Amino acid sequence: xxxxxxxxxxxxxxxxxxxxxxxxxxxxxxxxxxxxxxxxxxxxxxxxxxxxxxxxxxxxxxxxxxxxxxxxxxxxxxxxxxxxxxxxxxxxxxxxxxxxxxxxxxxxxxxxxxxxxxxxxxxxxxxxxxxxxxxxxxxxxxxxxxxxxxxxxxxxxxxxxxxxxxxxxxxxxxxxxxxxxxxxxxxxxxxxxxxxxxxxxxxxxxxxxxxxxxxxxxxxxxxxxxxxxxxxxxxxxxxxxxxxxxxxxxxxxxxxxxxxxxxxxxxxxxxxxxxxxxxxxxxxxxxxxxxxxxxxxxxxxxxxxxxxxxxxxxxxxxxxxxxxxxxxxxxxxxxxxxxxxxxxxxxxxxxxxxxxxxxxxxxxxxxxxxxxxxxxxxxxxxxxxxxxxxxxxxxxxxxxxxxxxxxxxxxxxxxxxxxxxxxxxxxxxxxxxxxxxxxxxxxxxxxxxxxxxxxxxxxxxxxxxxxxxxxxxxxxxxx
Ligand SMILES: *Cc1c(COP(=O)(O)O)cnc(C)c1O
Numbered sequence: 001x002x003x004x005x006x007x008x009x010x011x012x013x014x015x016x017x018x019x020x021x022x023x024x025x026x027x028x029x030x031x032x033x034x035x036x037x038x039x040x041x042x043x044x045x046x047x048x049x050x051x052x053x054x055x056x057x058x059x060x061x062x063x064x065x066x067x068x069x070x071x072x073x074x075x076x077x078x079x080x081x082x083x084x085x086x087x088x089x090x091x092x093x094x095x096x097x098x099x100x101x102x103x104x105x106x107x108x109x110x111x112x113x114x115x116x117x118x119x120x121x122x123x124x125x126x127x128x129x130x131x132x133x134x135x136x137x138x139x140x141x142x143x144x145x146x147x148x149x150x151x152x153x154x155x156x157x158x159x160x161x162x163x164x165x166x167x168x169x170x171x172x173x174x175x176x177x178x179x180x181x182x183x184x185x186x187x188x189x190x191x192x193x194x195x196x197x198x199x200x201x202x203x204x205x206x207x208x209x210x211x212x213x214x215x216x217x218x219x220x221x222x223x224x225x226x227x228x229x230x231x232x233x234x235x236x237x238x239x240x241x242x243x244x245x246x247x248x249x250x251x252x253x254x255x256x257x258x259x260x261x262x263x264x265x266x267x268x269x270x271x272x273x274x275x276x277x278x279x280x281x282x283x284x285x286x287x288x289x290x291x292x293x294x295x296x297x298x299x300x301x302x303x304x305x306x307x308x309x310x311x312x313x314x315x316x317x318x319x320x321x322x323x324x325x326x327x328x329x330x331x332x333x334x335x336x337x338x339x340x341x342x343x344x345x346x347x348x349x350x351x352x353x354x355x356x357x358x359x360x361x362x363x364x365x366x367x368x369x370x371x372x373x374x375x376x377x378x379x380x381x382x383x384x385x386x387x388x389x390x391x392x393x394x395x396x397x398x399x400x401x402x403x404x405x406x407x408x409x410x411x412x413x414x415x416x417x418x419x420x421x422x423x424x425x426x427x428x429x430x431x432x433x434x435x436x437x438x439x440x441x442x443x444x445x446x447x448x449x450x451x452x453x454x455x456x457x458x459x460x461x462x463x464x465x466x467x468x469x470x471x472x473x474x475x476x477x478x479x
Pocket of ligand 1: 072073132133134135165167168209213238240241262277279
């Protein structure tokens with residue numbers, strides 16, 4: 001497919017760039033800074049621009065096109081009604097510099113969302129400011145740091161399980177901590193004895209995901225929180241995939257002190273492509289005064305943004321966070337009400353259904369009841385020369401977005417599947433059939449799997465070359 005720049009010459013557009021453009025009023029700019037040549041922007045008409053980008057967007061895969069079981073990413077369907085509400089003109093046209101008294105409605109929404117997230121997490125205070133999951137983690141780690149600074153303790157280490165999401169060590173490291181890895185046991189859970197060996201007065205915190213990235217609930221979480229607190233350390237909960245436990249339990253009950261949520265996974269904001277998200281953090285009472293400012297408060301009559309938080313780590317983002325994402329989350333929570341519990345119920349049921357149906361065809365390294373996701377291994381298939389990567393590419397031929405692969409790192413040839421609560425049984429059954437069909441192809445017609453993807457707009461690419469020297473034009477020539 002041609003780029004819009006190449007189309008430029010073929011289309012009858014409008015010339016926005018008059019050669020005789022007046023330059024006398026820019027005399028104040030030194031000549032050496034003036035552009036010598038035409039800027040080369042496409043000069044196509046509106047309809048051609050529309051068609052070009054529509055065709056390009058048709059090449060993308062999205063949840064509206066098919067099943068998207070990308071483990072740990074919760075690529076679920078987000079109701080369009082929440083999108084619509086976020087686009088109400090009175091929300092859309094607000095400016096962050098408006099005075100509190102002029103935006104009482106918006107502040108009320110933020111306040112109510114803070115309250116709802118307190119209930120959902122069991123925590124005592126919430127800041128909506130962080131813009132993403134990793135940003136919430138980083139803010140949480142800054143809170144840990146400041147907490148110990150204020151106590152006059154010099155704790156430098158953060159313990160993170162070997163199954164953790166990559167953002168966990170990255171965030172802790174950026175906040176200035178040294179990372180200590182704790183091993184998983186043969187049940188895919190934190191190995192308590194290894195953890196005990198790592199504990200000393202240098203340890204500031206542990207960062208955990210529960211259920212962890214294997215989709216397994218950490219049964220010893222209460223013992224872990226007890227051990228950590230006795231060691232004077234804090235517990236951080238990565239709540240990115242909250243649809244695993246919502247309404248059934250919460251991080252407070254498990255003994256955690258800080259948690260972040262991904263509003264763009266669990267709470268109705270579509271994600272992918274780096275679009276705006278939100279990673280609010282919630283903390284226990286003792287850490288309330290360290291939260292990033294502002295927090296929205298209510299004095300019984302009016303709502304206001306409080307920037308005066310005693311020991312706040314400061315602001316971590318401009319203004320107060322991504323308001324549009326908050327509207328989607330808040331309206332979704334109101335819409336679901338007590339049925340939020342069913343979200344988790346269905347997410348867990350769907351994952352277990354797939355796991356049980358697929359475990360006879362692919363290795364299941366941790367044969368335990370799972371939560372919202374589970375991890376298979378393509379090791380058996382690898383013996384025949386077909387890798388997990390080949391299997392993933394073959395799924396694309398069949399109209400499915402591949403699951404997360406080669407993560408978590410502790411599973412060889414990992415295939416991490418998260419169906420989410422929004423898929424119905426037909427879709428799951430179709431997926432099972434496809435996964436089984438691929439194993440049959442590996443037995444009988446391996447070539448078709450090895451050459452995959454065969455039916456997608458972009459065929460098999462040299463992965464290394466594609467990453468190092470992306471040449472989008474060349475590879476999509478045939479379209
Ligand atoms: C998605 C995810 C994150 C990171 O969230 P971002 O919004 O992408 O920064 C962190 N932890 C887990 C377990 C996740 O699934």
